[in-house]
Amino acid sequence: MSFDLAARLAARRAENLYRQRPLLETPQGPQVVVDGQPLLAFCNNDYLGLANHPQVIEAWRAGAAKWGVGGGASHLVIGHSGPHHALEEALADLTGRPRALLFTTGYMANLGAVTALVGQGDTVLEDRLNHASLLDAGLLSGARFNRYLHNDAESLAKRLEKATGNTLVVTDGVFSMDGDIADLPALAHAAKAKGAWLMVDDAHGFGPLGANGGGIVEHFGLSTDDVPVLVGTLGKAFGTAGAFVAGSDELIESLIQFARPYIYTTSQPPALACATLKSLELLRSEHWRREHLKTLIRQFRQGAEQIGLTLMDSFTPIQPILIGDAARALRFSQLLRERGLMVTAIRPPTVPAGSARLRVTLTAAHSEAQVQLLLEGLADCFQQLGTEPSHA
Numbered sequence: 595m596s597f598d599l600a601a602r603l604a605a606r607r608a609e610n611l612y613r614q615r616p617l618l619e620t621p622q623g624p625q626v627v628v629d630g631q632p633l634l635a636f637c638n639n640d641y642l643g644l645a646n647h648p649q650v651i652e653a654w655r656a657g658a659a660k661w662g663v664g665g666g667a668s669h670l671v672i673g674h675s676g677p678h679h680a681l682e683e684a685l686a687d688l689t690g691r692p693r694a695l696l697f698t699t700g701y702m703a704n705l706g707a708v709t710a711l712v713g714q715g716d717t718v719l720e721d722r723l724n725h726a727s728l729l730d731a732g733l734l735s736g737a738r739f740n741r742y743l744h745n746d747a748e749s750l751a752k753r754l755e756k757a758t759g760n761t762l763v764v765t766d767g768v769f770s771m772d773g774d775i776a777d778l779p780a781l782a783h784a785a786k787a788k789g790a791w792l793m794v795d796d797a798h799g800f801g802p803l804g805a806n807g808g809g810i811v812e813h814f815g816l817s818t819d820d821v822p823v824l825v826g827t828l829g830k831a832f833g834t835a836g837a838f839v840a841g842s843d844e845l846i847e848s849l850i851q852f853a854r855p856y857i858y859t860t861s862q863p864p865a866l867a868c869a870t871l872k873s874l875e876l877l878r879s880e881h882w883r884r885e886h887l888k889t890l891i892r893q894f895r896q897g898a899e900q901i902g903l904t905l906m907d908s909f910t911p912i913q914p915i916l917i918g919d920a921a922r923a924l925r926f927s928q929l930l931r932e933r934g935l936m937v938t939a940i941r942p943p944t945v946p947a948g949s950a951r952l953r954v955t956l957t958a959a960h961s962e963a964q965v966q967l968l969l970e971g972l973a974d975c976f977q978q979l980g981t982e983p984s985h986a
């Protein structure tokens with residue numbers, strides 16, 4: 595046989611990089627059952643606790659009763675229905691952009707936007723720590739592809755000097771594995787100085803960031819001119835599924851014409867758009883979730899620092915604990931799990947070699963008492979692990 599898959603899998607195992615899928619037997623929430631074990635979990639991206647919200651579920655039910663279940667066709671054929679259109683208008687309003695375009699997943703929104711905007715003869719410049727879907731999009735586009743140092747506008751400016759053709763600068767808004775936020779004012783300034791466009795994927799910023807949950811562009815007060823291409827995903831703080839690109843009328847019309855992952859796929863179920871419309875309303879108007887989340891983040895950071903854990907520079911719900919070695923991160927995660935706590939170990943290639951971490955995520959559905967339980971578990975397991983976390 596020509597494919598030696600067994601050897602590849604064995605090598606993956608030997609490097610402590612083998613992936614397994616925990617089987618979730620409950621809805622998302624702080625208290626879950628995974629592989630038959632009740633656990634207190636700190637690893638989903640449902641930052642506002644809307645994935646299992648009764649009003650969102652009811653909107654989904656009512657939507658299915660009215661619109662059926664399947665999207666039926668692509669948006670350009672006969673799959674673009676009333677709820678999709680209404681959701682696009684609501685997303686444009688949330689982002690303060692003229693228009694928004696709904697995609698089926700964030701991965702597809704990123705592939706679609708980048709490949710529609712740049713190609714051979716053009717340039718894509720990306721932050722080194724961008725989400726995999728953005729890196730894949732850049733490579734697939736056929737444009738000259740280059741990475742700049744993490745969140746470093748000077749490093750970007752140097753690469754912009756050598757850029758040719760239409761130039762797209764691409765960054766995560768909140769970095770998904772680190773929790774820090776992009777220095778958008780500086781990046782936008784550098785991009786504009788060279789006539790480049792800035793594209794921001796704010797998958798983790800919508801909901802938690804901004805006074806009304808409008809994410810990093812609301813946080814910094816940046817216009818369409820500063821950030822011409824704004825991507826958000828709906829599977830995180832919105833608690834549903836799908837994604838969107840927001841921007842000018844010309845941008846959206848261009849994506850409808852040229853973004854292949856938009857054109858050649860069936861629209862999402864209309865009932866899903868009904869559910870998202872409800873979660874968007876809760877996300878915008880019910881500020882207490884953002885406030886509560888901020889309290890939990892403060893509590894967690896204070897407690898973790900007292901224990902002596904290495905935190906990252908983050909004020910967002912993503913609060914990774916840097917471990918370094920993949921095997922140690924995995925062991926730490928296992929010790930926590932034995933105590934009924936679920937925190938995922940994130941290993942290469944998702945993060946750079948030598949920077950394995952426990953990715954703690956907090957949500958508005960957690961209580962202060964639950965965060966206290968996490969801190970107690972972390973203290974005990976950290977002690978049991980013995981030596982200090984190694985920076986590699």
Ligand SMILES: *Cc1c(COP(=O)(O)O)cnc(C)c1O
Pocket residue numbers: 698699700701702704725727766770795796797798827828829836837
């Ligand atoms: C999750 C994520 C995506 C992918 O979105 P999906 O809708 O899950 O496909 C894209 N970008 C970033 C930064 C993400 O964290």
